[in-house]
Amino acid sequence: MSDSLRDKVAIVTGGSRGIGKAISVAMAKHGAKVVINYRQNSAAAEECAAQLAAMGAEHITIQADVTVTKDVERLVDTTISKFGTVNILVNNAGFNRDNLIVRMSDADWDQVLDTNLKAAFLCSRAVLRPMMKQRWGRIINISSVAGVAGNAGQANYAAAKAGLTGLTRAIAREVGSRSITANVVAPGLVITELTEHVGEDLIKATLDRAVLPRLGTPEDIAEAVAFLASEAAGYITGQVLMVDGGLGM
Numbered sequence: 001m002s003d004s005l006r007d008k009v010a011i012v013t014g015g016s017r018g019i020g021k022a023i024s025v026a027m028a029k030h031g032a033k034v035v036i037n038y039r040q041n042s043a044a045a046e047e048c049a050a051q052l053a054a055m056g057a058e059h060i061t062i063q064a065d066v067t068v069t070k071d072v073e074r075l076v077d078t079t080i081s082k083f084g085t086v087n088i089l090v091n092n093a094g095f096n097r098d099n100l101i102v103r104m105s106d107a108d109w110d111q112v113l114d115t116n117l118k119a120a121f122l123c124s125r126a127v128l129r130p131m132m133k134q135r136w137g138r139i140i141n142i143s144s145v146a147g148v149a150g151n152a153g154q155a156n157y158a159a160a161k162a163g164l165t166g167l168t169r170a171i172a173r174e175v176g177s178r179s180i181t182a183n184v185v186a187p188g189l190v191i192t193e194l195t196e197h198v199g200e201d202l203i204k205a206t207l208d209r210a211v212l213p214r215l216g217t218p219e220d221i222a223e224a225v226a227f228l229a230s231e232a233a234g235y236i237t238g239q240v241l242m243v244d245g246g247l248g249m
Helices: 018-029 042-054 069-083 106-134 155-178 200-209 218-229
Strands: 009-012 033-038 059-063 088-091 137-142 180-187 240-243
Touching: 009 018, 009 069, 018 033, 018 042, 018 088, 018 218, 033 042, 033 069, 042 059, 059 069, 069 106, 088 106, 088 218, 106 137, 106 155, 106 180, 137 155, 137 218, 155 180, 180 218, 218 240
Parallel strands: 009 033, 009 088, 033 059, 088 137, 137 180, 180 240
Antiparallel strands: none
């Protein structure tokens, strides 16, 4: 346990499973009060909450569909009502519907862009007023190496994740004068529920290309996020931190 985030309030979207759960735990480990956002899986949210409770961390779970403006406003309003403010936003909620472009439906494109990009915009917009008022804030968007290099069969996902970089840098430029930073963490291949379907061939190809000979863990990503959320990262903004074992080099 450390106190690098003590007294800070952190919202983690999609914060109950996979990388999101690891981020929620890391936020708590470093002293933050954590808001675990989830869309559907209440059991996973309660499991994550139980883990934070065992750590002695202050936390709440809030169901909200972060692609819906009213839900996002309720998420932020409830957070402020409970904890008095919001200091850190981690836009982690993710969704994929993979297919080749020639076979990709309009719905698959729209749903992936909504969850991975529009949601980050909606949540960022909702937290910026309280962050600007207190003249301190951290926004950390979870992207992917696919958003940097592209990925066959993931045009929707790659476009959304690439869009996060532009969004993040626009936020950084708009609110830097208020001591609010905005950064991107771009994971490599991390095996979670979202990616567990990937085949052995892709895993082997990834390991062959990476500099570090292992797959990433959710905890690798979470600790990078915790650093960017801390005071120690106060002079870092508009950056893309690749946490990928050298895959993107």
